[in-house]
Amino acid sequence: MPRYKLVIEYDGGAFAGWQRQEDGIVTVQQVIEDAFAKFTETPRMHASGRTDAGVHARGQVAHVTLERTWHPNKLQGALNWYMRPHPVSILSVEEMPIDWHARFSCIGRRYVYRILNRRGLPALEIGRVWFQPSKLDAAAMHEAAQRLIGHHDFSTFRAAQCQANSAMRTLEHLSVERLGDEIHVHASARSFLHHQVRNMVGTLAMVGFGKWSADDVTRALEAKDRAAGGPTAPPDGLYFMEAFY
Amino acid sequence: MPRYKLVIEYDGGAFAGWQRQEDGIVTVQQVIEDAFAKFTETPRMHASGRTDAGVHARGQVAHVTLERTWHPNKLQGALNWYMRPHPVSILSVEEMPIDWHARFSCIGRRYVYRILNRRGLPALEIGRVWFQPSKLDAAAMHEAAQRLIGHHDFSTFRAAQCQANSAMRTLEHLSVERLGDEIHVHASARSFLHHQVRNMVGTLAMVGFGKWSADDVTRALEAKDRAAGGPTAPPDGLYFMEAFY
Numbered sequence: 001m002p003r004y005k006l007v008i009e010y011d012g013g014a015f016a017g018w019q020r021q022e023d024g025i026v027t028v029q030q031v032i033e034d035a036f037a038k039f040t041e042t043p044r045m046h047a048s049g050r051t052d053a054g055v056h057a058r059g060q061v062a063h064v065t066l067e068r069t070w071h072p073n074k075l076q077g078a079l080n081w082y083m084r085p086h087p088v089s090i091l092s093v094e095e096m097p098i099d100w101h102a103r104f105s106c107i108g109r110r111y112v113y114r115i116l117n118r119r120g121l122p123a124l125e126i127g128r129v130w131f132q133p134s135k136l137d138a139a140a141m142h143e144a145a146q147r148l149i150g151h152h153d154f155s156t157f158r159a160a161q162c163q164a165n166s167a168m169r170t171l172e173h174l175s176v177e178r179l180g181d182e183i184h185v186h187a188s189a190r191s192f193l194h195h196q197v198r199n200m201v202g203t204l205a206m207v208g209f210g211k212w213s214a215d216d217v218t219r220a221l222e223a224k225d226r227a228a229g230g231p232t233a234p235p236d237g238l239y240f241m242e243a244f245y
Numbered sequence: 246m247p248r249y250k251l252v253i254e255y256d257g258g259a260f261a262g263w264q265r266q267e268d269g270i271v272t273v274q275q276v277i278e279d280a281f282a283k284f285t286e287t288p289r290m291h292a293s294g295r296t297d298a299g300v301h302a303r304g305q306v307a308h309v310t311l312e313r314t315w316h317p318n319k320l321q322g323a324l325n326w327y328m329r330p331h332p333v334s335i336l337s338v339e340e341m342p343i344d345w346h347a348r349f350s351c352i353g354r355r356y357v358y359r360i361l362n363r364r365g366l367p368a369l370e371i372g373r374v375w376f377q378p379s380k381l382d383a384a385a386m387h388e389a390a391q392r393l394i395g396h397h398d399f400s401t402f403r404a405a406q407c408q409a410n411s412a413m414r415t416l417e418h419l420s421v422e423r424l425g426d427e428i429h430v431h432a433s434a435r436s437f438l439h440h441q442v443r444n445m446v447g448t449l450a451m452v453g454f455g456k457w458s459a460d461d462v463t464r465a466l467e468a469k470d471r472a473a474g475g476p477t478a479p480p481d482g483l484y485f486m487e488a489f490y
Binding site for chain 1: 301335363367
């Protein structure tokens, strides 16, 4: 029973999120599992974490356990062939020990959030960025972001539907940089709460617009109340970049 | 009669090129001219250069001459509003002297060509890159590219339908770099022949695959014959970045 690690890229705008749904809407998990079924057995996939509808991935990680042994490159080629024309791509396949688990062995996740900050609407980056025509102060956002790093109760940045037992998380890295017309927010942690990155980005945008100070961000965190945080940034700008093992 | 300079971004995959066609297919020029007609007069636009079907722009430049004077920001906002949902965006509008001309005043054009060079098909960059799963040697491509810089007869890299009087051009800059999974080819010149960048990229790819040497590129250039060059790279990876004045 060989186990394979898959690294996956997808355009989240085409899917109702990662997780297979019962009602027939298209999800990333379903597209990959259905591709397996077209040339071999139907496995059960496990991802490092679920992504919501509209959220992209450049390095999602999942595993499958198969009956048959495959050369990793053959498996990659067959999956990419049978998934067409869905915007999902298997970037690599690697055989792993049977006790290796995409979710439970994962010791860190890294996301990037892209904001397009210019007067003109996106033409090339539609659905791939959060478009903000009002000027954002990336340096102020970066400074405020440092208030969120560390071990905290992140209830202020947690979606109502979050299923985690605890809102305690350790945010390892949160930085904001301007790259031309774009602002990139980089976030890394062992794990995140549901909507945590998008809620932190929406809150930092309040700082970027000059409406909130860094102290306001500290107060929002300490309130441990979603109503004290900023708005939820849209999924379009969020990219799951990497899972660490 | 005020004259306005427009800087324009577009997703070339949605259009049959820049230039307005008689047969009703959608072009970038037509979408912008039609947007003008929806809120003011219909001007005649002039671009720094035409782009082919599928070729993208991050900084195309065009001008229009209007009867009425507008605040540049108002003009930008109205155009972007009336062009929706076409993937075209006016990035800036500026009033210029009446003798300024987007094409004839232009003293340089800059393009970037993006190749996605990895085993996995593009999911996020479909239509935005040339996908090449076989390993390309970017350093060898860069070395060979230097053979094309300077004042030459570029007949080897000129499309059969090119309307220029002469094939003599001065290539100012041609460089190749690897950025992770992507290879970027940067090209600058006062002007280019039709398909010149795509034909140079297709030829450099032969070097990247190890099939041609830099000397083969010199021989191809000296042959002054399209049949001696490499294939035409697809439009998907080509971006018109900037026009210089």
